[in-house]
Amino acid sequence: NAGVTQTPKFRVLKTGQSMTLLCAQDMNHEYMYWYRQDPGMGLRLIHYSVGEGTTAKGEVPDGYNVSRLKKQNFLLGLESAAPSQTSVYFCASSYSQGTYGYTFGSGTRLTVV
Amino acid sequence: AQSVTQLDSHVSVSEGTPVLLRCNYSSSYSPSLFWYVQHPNKGLQLLLKYTSAATLVKGINGFEAEFKKSETSFHLTKPSAHMSDAAEYFCVVTLYSSASKIIFGSGTRLSIRP
Numbered sequence: 001n002a003g004v005t006q007t008p009k010f011r012v013l014k015t016g017q018s019m020t021l022l023c024a025q026d027m028n029h030e031y032m033y034w035y036r037q038d039p040g041m042g043l044r045l046i047h048y049s050v051g052e053g054t055t056a057k058g059e060v061p062d063g064y065n066v067s068r069l070k071k072q073n074f075l076l077g078l079e080s081a082a083p084s085q086t087s088v089y090f091c092a093s094s095y096s097q098g099t100y101g102y103t104f105g106s107g108t109r110l111t112v113v
Numbered sequence: 114a115q116s117v118t119q120l121d122s123h124v125s126v127s128e129g130t131p132v133l134l135r136c137n138y139s140s141s142y143s144p145s146l147f148w149y150v151q152h153p154n155k156g157l158q159l160l161l162k163y164t165s166a167a168t169l170v171k172g173i174n175g176f177e178a179e180f181k182k183s184e185t186s187f188h189l190t191k192p193s194a195h196m197s198d199a200a201e202y203f204c205v206v207t208l209y210s211s212a213s214k215i216i217f218g219s220g221t222r223l224s225i226r227p
Contacts, residue, residue, distance in 0.1 A: 004156075033215070040122075042203060043157075058156035090156060100164070101147055102215075104156040 003027065006091050006105035011079040013112045021076040021108050023091030032074035033058070033102070035068060036087040043090060047112045049074055081112045115140045119218035127226045132191040136204035137147055138183060146187045147205040149186045157203065160222075163187060174198070194227045199225045 003018060004025045013019055022030065030051050035043040045058030047066040055066045063085060065077045074093075088109050092102040127162040133160045138144060144162045149157040161172025168180040170219040175196075187204060 035217075040219055042219045042222075044217075045215060101159045102138050102157075104149075104158070106156040107154075 004091055004093055004103050004105040006089075006108050008108060009106070010109050011111070013078075013079060013110065014097045015083060015112060017078070017081050018079050019081065019110075020078075021089055021110075022033060022092075023076070023093075023105060023112050024073045025091075025093040025103070027075075027095070027103065027106075028071070029093035029095050029103070030071070031096070032068065033092045033094075034058065034064070034074065034076045036094065037090060037107075045075065070108055081110075083112045086110060086112045115144070115206055117204050117216050117218045118203075121203050121221050122219065122225065123222045125224040125226060128174045128196055129193050130164075130172050132189070132194045132198065132223065133204050134189040134223065135185055136187045136189065136218060138187060138206045139205070140206060143219050145207045146178075147182060147207070148176070148187075149203045149205060151201045151203065153200070159197065160189070160202075162200050194223075194225050196225050196227070199223055 008105040031047040035041050039064040044060045046049045046064050047058050049055050060078040065076045088107050090107050091105040094102045116139045118137045146160045148160040150160050151157045160168045160176050163170050163180045171177045176191050178188050201220045201222050202218050207215045
């Protein structure tokens with residue numbers, strides 16, 4: 001029972017480098033989300049998807065892109081990393097619009113130097 | 114506009130004593146409310162949820178929360194704290210009609226004294 005799996009778990013990038021974070025869920029959930037968690041700020045929504053082939057902007061989308069080519073995968077891309085993107089990133093999925101709660105991955109700790 | 118306020122950034126209790134983590138929300142519509150727990154270096158785990166059924170909601174590990182519409186509160190309680198309860202707790206409010214209207218509180222760190 002994997003639930004939501006995020007890879008990698010840790011990464012250090014240099015400013016200007018690019019990378020992709022992968023989120024995979026095996027629960028057949030329609031909705032998927034990417035959040036970032038920063039001290040004292042809770043979780044903030046970066047982008048989300050309401051189904052395969054769809055994406056939408058959340059609260060803090062600048063500097064990130066996403067793709068949902070397959071229902072079970074939701075990719076978060078950083079084209080040119082900046083130190084302000086140092087954070088812990090969480091992926092989540094939900095069956096509906098979140099009425100029944102969300103399942104979270106264990107997070108990716110990203111440091112941009 | 115929706116918002117959620119966790120009134121305490123840090124709560125410390127002795128093992129075996131009651132726990133109270135406070136959450137107030139603001140929503141123009143009937144919200145869904147959740148409490149999540151995050152242990153160090155882990156993801157978020159759902160403790161309990163309120164989705165317009167019973168106002169007293171029971172969750173995992175002995176936690177419960179009461180939805181009080183008149184007070185716009187959804188406080189989390191537990192009768193007797195255990196050392197394993199030490200973690201960060203997040204109150205979350207969602208607007209049913211929108212996938213993007215998911216608001217997290219800033220979190221309450223719960224410490225348990227032996």
